[in-house]
Amino acid sequence: MARAPLLVGNAQAFWGDDPDAPARLVRQRPDLDFLTLDYLAEVSLSIMAIQREKNPTCGYARDFVEVLRSLASSWRDGSRVKIISNAGGLNPVACGHACVAALAELGLGRLKVAAVYGDDILPIIKNSSDERYANWETGAPISTVRDRLTTANAYLGVDGVVSALRAGADIVVTGRVADASLTAAAAIAHFDWEPTDYNRIAGATVAGHMIECGTQACGGFSTDWLELPHSAEIGFPVVEILEDGSCIVTKPHLTGGSVNLRTVKEQLLYEIGDPGNYISPDATVSLLGIRLDQLAQDRVLIEGATGRPPTSQYKVSATYRDGYKAHAIITIFGRHAVLKARKCGENILHQLEQVGIKFERSLVECLGSGASVCGVEIPDHSADLLETVLRVSVADPRRDAVERFSRQIAPLVTAGPQGVTDYSAGRPKVQAVFGYWPTLVDKNLVQQEFEMIAAEAA
């Protein structure tokens, strides 16, 4: 007899997503088996690296501990939901200890916490020869950035999470694990699939891919967004994974948004290159045999994904320090708004050149005139615009030069054209820049492990 489907939800697409979403989704779907929460992007790991430099017990998404607190009443009311999250960031064990401490405080010490790690390969890359770890996009050798590297994390697969779940973990915090693998791991542990059961793993990977961006599976970011019902109450997604690896994408009743053939197709190809070769660490997946069926309102069946053995390397996302940047914005209203704005931007850069500061890179954009795709041939109404937002950006290795730039915007309020307004936000913030360094590492050099976190002795 077929086993009941496994219910996996996602209620956090990135660090900074709706903080109330996890508790709300569990209240809306008390029968949920797993909740996956995604906190990591290239930049988030860089921020965690800085936090860890200052304090070795930091370097993870502390918001996650608050999420556990918000779920306490559901667990007390009998929810059996398990959590899989990459909130562990650069320090999954420290994150695990923080979770254990919070759960003990909440009287939920019965919940077992595991940390999964091994993705942090910065030491391997720092000590490598120049022949390895070239930037796969540019071909540049690692020696050009080695001294400035801040993070290097391999996108690991399901193994550590599956082991932790089989050992009885209720909450699994990981470092960098491929987003879709968080969901695939839940399915593999639940249905006891073999690691070579590539078609079913492909199906669960597609299920994970569908929900890893949260509300995007329910019409968020879709072309027809304006037509969504109740977008203010947009739901977070749930996938019902079937034993054969197919899945049904859905969302809780009485939430806004829509799960239909169009929203599902859009999300299926989100951030995909060759749809016949979607490379996950667990399987190489083809989306080309997928069939979709709208079973009912807000319920779409996805079946037919196929899998082949995975590649012998992990994708690695490394980041390196690359100076500083700042973005300034100010609004200009009136006739010839775009011409005026452009001149204001050029004047700022000219004035700084007069005091000896020429930036390594700079950019003047006039928002409202198609700046998002500058130069692309789209209907151009910039000559008629009565209003634009001027955005001036600079980047440079010298922090003090970028600081100086941040002081050169306010003078426009009196020296600029009539109709300059909205300088309420004050000086722009100087931000550290982290360059992105994509590369590959042989799988046999990376060891993924898990640890059950014991409560600290009182």
Added chain:
Amino acid sequence: MKKSGIKIRLGEIAYARSGDKGSSANVAVFARKAEDYERLRQQLTEDVVKKFFDPLGVRKVTRYEARNLDALNFLLEGILGEGGSRSLRIDAQGKTLGQAILELTL
């Protein structure tokens, strides 16, 4: 080349989705009606898309067909220039490329 002879905005017969992949991005274009897929396949070539996005510095365009999803998926190499947090552009992650391509005239 133009089958119907009437110029239309791509957005009238298609919807789209873009996303970033390092310094590259993908744009998937979907036929709203299955019968328009062939027209998209004929007219929305790699060359047409490359020319459209040239001002953003795209290095290479590769088109993948996913007929089962009524989709053409374009991989736009190098279109985000710097990638990561290095980019100074308002759209550092290619969020707007899907909306942009729907303005293309067929």
